[in-house]
Amino acid sequence: MILEIRDHPYQYETEKLLRVFFPNEKLRIVHGEAADCGEQAVVTTAATDTQVFVRFTDKNGVLEESAARGDDGELAMATLLFRVLQSRTGYTPKWGLLTGVRPSKLFLTLERERGTDGAKRYFTETLLVSPEKTELASSVGAREQAVLSLSRPESCSLYVSIPFCPTRCSYCSFVSQAVSTPSARRLVPEYVRLLAREIKETGQIAKDLGLRLESVYFGGGTPTTLSAEQLETLLSAVRKAFDLSHLREYTVEAGRPDTVTPEKLQTLRAGGVTRVSINPQTFNDEILRTIRRQHTAEMTDRAFFAARAAGFADINMDLIAGLPNESVASFCRSVDRAVALAPENITVHTLSLKRASTLTADGTQFDKESAQAADEMLHYAASALGAAGFNPYYMYRQSKTLGNLENTGYTTAGHECLYNIFMMEECHTVLAAGAGAVTKLKAPHGADISRIFNYKYPYEYIAGFAELMERKRAIPAFYEAHGI
Ligand code: SF4
Incomplete structure (x- = not known):
């Protein structure tokens, strides 16, 4: 599988997300347009000042979508890529866009900024984490807090x-x-x-x-x-x-x-x-x-x-x-x-x-x-x-x-x-x-x-x-x- 990175600095996030959906695929990263794709699936990610763009091409056809880049281009790119991969594979990873090691630590940080309900909303609506895993991060965070003190x-x-x-x-x-x-x-x-x-x-x-x-x-x-x-x-x-x-x-x-x-x-x-x-x-x-x-x-x-x-x-x-x-x-x-x-x-x-x-x-x-x-x-x-x-x-x-x-x-x-x-x-x-x-x-x-x-x-x-x-x-x- 080829991941094309065109005009954006979000390689780390896009690569990690792609590996969640395709854990067994050998991934080749190309900056710009890949010349020799052969039979391989190609995931093109690109951005302009105002838009992010994802195209998935494999033997079954082409699926492409774009979205506003907004204030957080990295998040916009990850969200769009997630949606395209979800629609292509029929698979919804329970942790959504979260690829980090410690979801409860992130939850605690968000909780300090937004309160418990705000942190939960950010998990489910912005990071696309399932309600079940959001609850898990929340209850782990609460118990960790007591021990950390x-x-x-x-x-x-x-x-x-x-x-x-x-x-x-x-x-x-x-x-x-x-x-x-x-x-x-x-x-x-x-x-x-x-x-x-x-x-x-x-x-x-x-x-x-x-x-x-x-x-x-x-x-x-x-x-x-x-x-x-x-x-x-x-x-x-x-x-x-x-x-x-x-x-x-x-x-x-x-x-x-x-x-x-x-x-x-x-x-x-x-x-x-x-x-x-x-x-x-x-x-x-x-x-x-x-x-x-x-x-x-x-x-x-x-x-x-x-x-x-x-x-x-x-x-x-x-x-x-x-x-x-x-x-x-x-x-x-x-x-x-x-x-x-x-x-x-x-x-x-x-x-x-x-x-x-x-x-x-x-x-x-x-x-x-x-x-x-x-x-x-x-x-x-x-x-x-x-x-x-x-x-x-x-x-x-x-x-x-x-x-x-x-x-x-x-x-x-x-x-x-x-x-x-x-x-x-x-x-x-x-x-x-x-x-x-x-x-x-x-x-x-x-x-x-x-x-x-x-x-x-x-x-x-x-x-x-x-x-x-x-x-x-x-x-x-x-x-x-x-x-x-
Ligand atoms: S470290 Fe754990 S997993 Fe590895 S051989 Fe020992 S018991 Fe098995």
Whole structure:
């Protein structure tokens, strides 16, 4: 497919919108008129001082429309393109023109300017967001606001990255290494040793600056891929390095039920962890085999009950809508089974097909039917979870997601995962340690954000550790420049 950009600066918006309607198409951008179109569909976008213009040409014919450019040419162009693509494909993306990652953040900004009803109207009438998704953004925004008010200028959170898993799921696009391969397994002891050092040095910087640690999150990968002893090494590094007296929440992802043992859960509890995530993704054993997760639904149940027995009062469970071959009915059964277990949080993700996943390499593609099925799944999840006393409190969107849909965290009253909101809404600094981790420095009294990137892969992290520690000097320098 060719996207022609003629006499306007709105390439970014037009390109993103086109990808929502045609996620599998290879897109060629041409500034001006494309010379060699061959059989390809061509989307021409053009503007004059007063008009915007869109023409869609493919083997079925030509559809062209124009509209007034008005005061906001970008919005006028996006709206017109949306209408033309909607009419050509018969498909109406639920998020309308919104292609951004955080709709609730935008909603909160609009709400401050226009009030709740005004923000809702802007979503539905101007951004063409469906009433259902507008309500979702509004209720997530309201719950986020309550959590954001806990953050102070001197607040920070800590993220610890464990980029190892037992094996690799077929939809995975993370850098996580499967310890089923000897080369990855060999790296683990040295990785843990250096990570404990990085935590120690990061904690010292936080103490020197007088930062107040609000939440800790061990993610990955699957942190519980490590042994109980290795986990204790890291938990003890956190305890020794940081002042935990203000800590509100301590999460460790125990995502894969096949890595969860009573011994590890006891180690986590004894180490101060308050919240774990045990992720079924689906309770359908056949689908679990298809996506190459080496556990069964029964193992998920057992891991969940073991976490309860170990004393965890905050447990999250992740589900994924749109897994290959999973029917709407099967997904709904998974929602019901998760609800029956009564965790405090259920996070409903939509399948995303990133380049690095095996599914993408195998040629799996999105189509309109699977997008519509995912939409039905999310709709069911929202109503079943609502009926069971869960409310949406956290939401984000990713590129290359089925139907351009969202990921939503649901919670029972008072059990919101604070880290998820702090991190997503960028309200305070997140110090990060480990391979692939990104420290995000937030100016205490302003909007400035600065990032420090660690090496992505464990072997690079180990080889470049000394240099990474040098990079951490940017943390005090940032606070010196921005005050505290
Ligand atoms: S558990 Fe998560 S990080 Fe690990 S392989 Fe599966 S999707 Fe990737």
